[in-house]
Amino acid sequence: MPQDAPAPEKAADGLVASRRQLLMGGAVAASAIVSIRPALANTAASVLNCTIPVPDQARAGNYVAPNGQLVPSSTPGAFPGGRSYTGQQVKQALRGGRLPGTGYEQNQAYLNYIRRLQQGTSGFTCYASLQMPR
Numbered sequence: 001m002p003q004d005a006p007a008p009e010k011a012a013d014g015l016v017a018s019r020r021q022l023l024m025g026g027a028v029a030a031s032a033i034v035s036i037r038p039a040l041a042n043t044a045a046s047v048l049n050c051t052i053p054v055p056d057q058a059r060a061g062n063y064v065a066p067n068g069q070l071v072p073s074s075t076p077g078a079f080p081g082g083r084s085y086t087g088q089q090v091k092q093a094l095r096g097g098r099l100p101g102t103g104y105e106q107n108q109a110y111l112n113y114i115r116r117l118q119q120g121t122s123g124f125t126c127y128a129s130l131q132m133p134r
Helices: 019-049 087-094 104-115 124-131
Strands: 051-054 083-086
Touching (some): 051 087, 083 087, 087 124
Antiparallel strands (some): 051 083
């Protein structure tokens, strides 16, 4: 540093930040944003394309009761499963739409089943991803 140049001001913690360091830090932050945005876009797209089976394969022989519980196929008022829905279809249904190929009661039963999904159940991660704010 030349003797005529004013001394840089010291930060509260005693460290001195030069303009070059600050500009380099800004460049790093900008490149991080540029590389993260496409990743977030891909994540959002994959969430909408993930699938939620109703019911999951481990319990495929069961029917879905109106409250969303799985019951034996002989249960009156229960609906057969065996169908998978995409995250996009479920998201639209949760916002007041209807799952493809379902009537009102069947749609409600399937949505109740999906809302009851627990960790370790096929489709849970997809449903949990739909619940995360963007």
